[in-house]
Amino acid sequence: MSEQEQTVTGIRKWLIAARPFSFTASVVAVLLGLAVSYHMGYPIRWILFLLTLSGMLSFQVAANLLNDCYDHRRELDTQVFPTSGAVVRGLISERQAFRAALVCLVAGTACGLALATVAGPVVLLLGVIGAIIALGYTTARLCFKYVRLGDAAIFCAFGILPVFGTYWVQAQQFSWQPILWSVPLVLVTVGILHANNWRDIESDRAKGCRTFAGLLGEQGSRVYHHLLVLLPFVLTVGFIVIRLVAGVEMVAPLSALIALLALPSALKLARIDRSHHAEAFVALDGATAQLQLKLGLLLTVALIVSRHLPAPW
Numbered sequence: 001m002s003e004q005e006q007t008v009t010g011i012r013k014w015l016i017a018a019r020p021f022s023f024t025a026s027v028v029a030v031l032l033g034l035a036v037s038y039h040m041g042y043p044i045r046w047i048l049f050l051l052t053l054s055g056m057l058s059f060q061v062a063a064n065l066l067n068d069c070y071d072h073r074r075e076l077d078t079q080v081f082p083t084s085g086a087v088v089r090g091l092i093s094e095r096q097a098f099r100a101a102l103v104c105l106v107a108g109t110a111c112g113l114a115l116a117t118v119a120g121p122v123v124l125l126l127g128v129i130g131a132i133i134a135l136g137y138t139t140a141r142l143c144f145k146y147v148r149l150g151d152a153a154i155f156c157a158f159g160i161l162p163v164f165g166t167y168w169v170q171a172q173q174f175s176w177q178p179i180l181w182s183v184p185l186v187l188v189t190v191g192i193l194h195a196n197n198w199r200d201i202e203s204d205r206a207k208g209c210r211t212f213a214g215l216l217g218e219q220g221s222r223v224y225h226h227l228l229v230l231l232p233f234v235l236t237v238g239f240i241v242i243r244l245v246a247g248v249e250m251v252a253p254l255s256a257l258i259a260l261l262a263l264p265s266a267l268k269l270a271r272i273d274r275s276h277h278a279e280a281f282v283a284l285d286g287a288t289a290q291l292q293l294k295l296g297l298l299l300t301v302a303l304i305v306s307r308h309l310p311a312p313w
Helices: 011-018 020-039 046-073 094-119 121-136 150-171 177-199 201-206 212-246 254-270 278-282 284-306
Strands: none
Touching: 011 046, 011 094, 020 046, 020 150, 020 177, 020 284, 046 094, 046 121, 046 150, 094 121, 094 150, 121 150, 150 177, 177 201, 177 212, 177 284, 201 212, 212 254, 212 284, 254 284, 278 284
16 A cells, blocks of 8 residues: 555545445436436426435445455455555455445435335335345355356446336336436446456456456457447437337437537547557546446436427427
């Protein structure tokens, strides 16, 4: 631990441990679910929204802490990168991280139970699935992350579950629209994880950890990351074309085209690789997270504003 890190105390340690820079993955997904419900004519129920957001963030912090704890225990997390947590930095112990994760799981469960009293057992089902993913992502027995299921776990935990879950709490009516719109956003979210695993291919292989990036290899990982950051824009435009040309009734206003404002950032990320952009490659996961934030906020604004505009806007 460096001299600078030795001076980090109190709340600062726990902010590093919680990884607040990663919260955009949860916040934007919840906002998008809210935007879909609002676009479809449902009023915003602010207290339920805040409970949903609090529960989602609690589960994410728990997953972050458990990830740090078990990666460090397996000696997988030994180098300090920009996205490394507090355990590898020596700011908190594995035991402290584990206990804090349990507190966050209890807080998230409490939010879920409160929401279930209003929105019914569907919320409980979604919460149970979310808890299983949070607990099993890197823990000793399940460890989705290192049996090539990490991408699928993130797709569910930061896509379908929060977007549909937020919509359900607001509307309490089934619709496939929030599931549909979760896909463009969560593809970029999966891209954050993949950028991290792509960077760590060799070290993970050396420790016997099987990630999807390791299965794809260097070139396959590069193509996969391209798809994850570029396909969302194709899907967004495709949704609009299907609505206008095929006449399918769906949430796809023309205002969603403002999401293309984030396309230059995606194209910039698609040019980054390990051999030619070493410094940018190390921080590729953080840059992908910034793209996820841009895309999610643009889609959220588009769906909210479009409710007050004449069709097809």
